[in-house]
Amino acid sequence: MVLKGIMKKQATIKDIAKRLNISISTVSRALKNAPDVSSETKKAVIAVSEELHYQPNRLAVSFRVKQTNTIGVIVPNLDYVLSTMVKGIDEVALEAGYTVMVCQSNESFGREVLNTSRMLQSLVDGLIISVSSETKSFDHIKKFQERDLPIVAFDRIIPEIIAPNVILDNEYGGYLATMHLIEQGYKNIAILAGPKNLGISNARMDGYKKALKENKIKVDIKNIIHCDFNQDYAYFATKDLLKSKNRPDAIFTISDRMAIGAMIAIKERGLKMPSDIGLVGFNNEPMLSLLTPTISSVEQPMFEMGKMAAKIFIERLHSDDHTNITTEVLKPRLIIRESSKRKGGYGI
Amino acid sequence: MVLKGIMKKQATIKDIAKRLNISISTVSRALKNAPDVSSETKKAVIAVSEELHYQPNRLAVSFRVKQTNTIGVIVPNLDYVLSTMVKGIDEVALEAGYTVMVCQSNESFGREVLNTSRMLQSLVDGLIISVSSETKSFDHIKKFQERDLPIVAFDRIIPEIIAPNVILDNEYGGYLATMHLIEQGYKNIAILAGPKNLGISNARMDGYKKALKENKIKVDIKNIIHCDFNQDYAYFATKDLLKSKNRPDAIFTISDRMAIGAMIAIKERGLKMPSDIGLVGFNNEPMLSLLTPTISSVEQPMFEMGKMAAKIFIERLHSDDHTNITTEVLKPRLIIRESSKRKGGYGI
DNA sequence: TTGTAGGCGTTATCAT
């Protein structure tokens, strides 16, 4: 039951110094290629350090300089969209010499708080976070600010007083999808939205409403269904929708999982896509092109968003000015497939 | 361009000591509830530490005790299977008070080496890894051993001299799938295997061969196709297979992505599943039940595997005995769906 | 160009 430490002791600058009969400060300087060290000593130091397989003790350095070169990343989960975004973060961070530490909150506020506090206990230089759906208070995030550690929020927005955001233009996404359905001749378009208070959901719905209004189509409240981000809920909601007297002739779901649920209900009802009813999802998960019919969807620039978040983060890390809090908004694009395309033209 | 440190200085045990006019050693002891501190001082220390919002500086502690309470996890990517496994690791680690640091190698050996070396530079207490497909040499992993840091490999096996493994019984998975196809009356069963030297692939193929032999079916080398773990390769391979004179009447693919590729080729050829040809995949990704027809697949206990890996890791961390290197083998199960079920009976 | 010395926050080994 004894916790174990390091056995084969790592060489330290002390060892190098001893070997060369010089002081540790000289070694330290030589190792970081300081200008005021003679090239001979430098060479000697390098040689010995290699011979001894010297590796700087990052813990000691971090402790000393109060910087870990580690970025904390917290995400609600690692689904297709988020794991791709994380890959983008990784990409930029690694290149900039930072290590990324990924934690999942599992959409739980408690877990998120736990993660932040662990990270805060000195292991990270800042935080890139996509908050859990439960997160309504941001005290745990503000704690980073109090220590002047940069924060960047991505995917899901948080109040701008707190941190810069990198998000998708969700309204535009909803607008794109709805406009497309209208162009294809659908008249009675329903939306499966997410929970009522979720920003992402409302934004996509706003785009939906905007498109309808622009086309002088009245927004029918019966066509707006709030349900969980979940295939089963979407299935039942769609089932109900299709039973109603004036059933919709198209459905826009704000996630692909919901689109799947809707699709199943549509098929059960014996309706054909796109002729009887149109369907557009959101996220463009790869499986959509494998289904019958293939399903149209709004695609996010996931990888780009991750890269952008990391880029902004690192900029802030290297700057003293933390006042200019910006919100970076990336544009989605629509991928048109069979489920919604009933006119000729140039869909993809 | 100035790197920033911590602004609002965190309280330290020194501050607490000063406030109470006692020594820092007493504070340190009180804080960790040592038996030889009077309960009064203890109480006082706790009170002040709360008032000052004292948080131990983990960096200092880690530096001092040479232990970070962080587990490094390296995976080739964060696809469905691996991200679920990571969730399992997370689960156990968090509960045990460890923080998990996840890095992706992107199936690149170089990236994997970089990740390990960064982690090794003192930030982690050990490593849980699923090696990249490029990884043939294990020196970078052995370095952990040299420092006596525990390693656990999961999902993809590495030589047992190096570390304990938590893997799936891949042979049994291949056996299950093939037996099922035989039971369903298929006679000429092909396998889309992975690259020739990949352990996982060979094991699944061994199971395939075993099932055939048990049923006195000759293993036909023309029915064994090696191709990349990839939808497109599988598509072309299947296309070729179906063109051959004596075309197979069933295909077992060692991944679901490959099954998709095969499915597309089968449909193009105008063959029906399961009547004309049977198909079984591997991994049981959720989308399989959404396809037409739904596709049978071998399911791994992903979450369990993650938990198991973390459990073993933590056991080793707390034990001095590192000699007993075991390989933990978990059993997969077969999920039978439409693509392979042409007899009655109790499939799922 | 090089060396000396102090300190980062904590733990642990001595004393007292």
Place this chain on the structure above:
DNA sequence: ATGATAACGCCTACAA
């Protein structure tokens, strides 16, 4: 029960 002090590995004024 408590205190003084050294040490962990490294960096960085300051001094020489």
